[in-house]
Amino acid sequence: MSQEIAVIGSPAFTTGFQLAGVRKVENVADDEKDDDLDAAVEAVLADEDVGIAVMHDDDLAHLSRGVRQSVEASVEPTFVTIGGGASGASGLRDQIKRAIGIDLMDDDDDASAADTEAGD
Template structure:
């Protein structure tokens, strides 16, 4: 079972996570998102040690169609987006996709 958290984003976005002890990260400067973000995401998805990938929600717009589809359907690692207009349906949907049930469902 994968136990690491990976963070992808601008150096400003990843710094807080790194200070909190996250060791897996990919810094992608804003001016290089178009060229490097797909590669960073694919690398993190292929890392067997990573169980959760954290990204800024606005960065999803910079992913190619194939990488975005892969991210949106990935169960392990699961992608969690913070901030921005997260296109994956919010945190509740991300948790439901990751564990297979809706913890907030009403009876």
Template sequence: MSQEIAVIGSPEFTTGFRLAGVRKFESVPEDEKGKELDDAVRRVARDEGVGIVVIHSDDLDYLSREPRSIVDTSVEPVFVTLGGEGSNSGLRDQIKRAIGIDLMDED
């Protein structure tokens, strides 16, 4: 069963998570985004020990088509985006996709 958290992003983004105890991370320097970020998403998505992947929402702009599709559709691991503009609006959808129900449903 997947239970670890992984973080993908710039060294500045991953450092806080590492200090909090996250052991799996992919640091991608700002000047190497693109293919390196694509490869990091693929590696982490294949890791069976990872259940949640945190990635900065601004980094989604650097992903090519296939890794972006992984981030958008993967259920296990679930990708959670943080930071940037509008990041809170998608969090509800990410939680709903991860657990299969809408906790905020008022019906």
């Protein structure tokens, strides 16, 4: 069974995803995030058709503690946060590691691969 991508956030954030073909969208206006973002995230968590949920990193601050913990612990759907600047590639790396359980970019693997190539 294939799963879908969902996007949660302000209409300005979700529009690009909709144009790219994402059909599951939870729009929450910026001035309503403190009141409505928890419900939108819980709806996505409960949707069995969603495999990946995308949010803006800054929106995590609007979530209640319980919902934020659910997002951080969720494997299916896997929540991916983008934006926010500082976390960059290392933040995405941590999210992938949490989702699949291994670090695909483990530095030890890179070193052993370099040693193998040098020996050839």
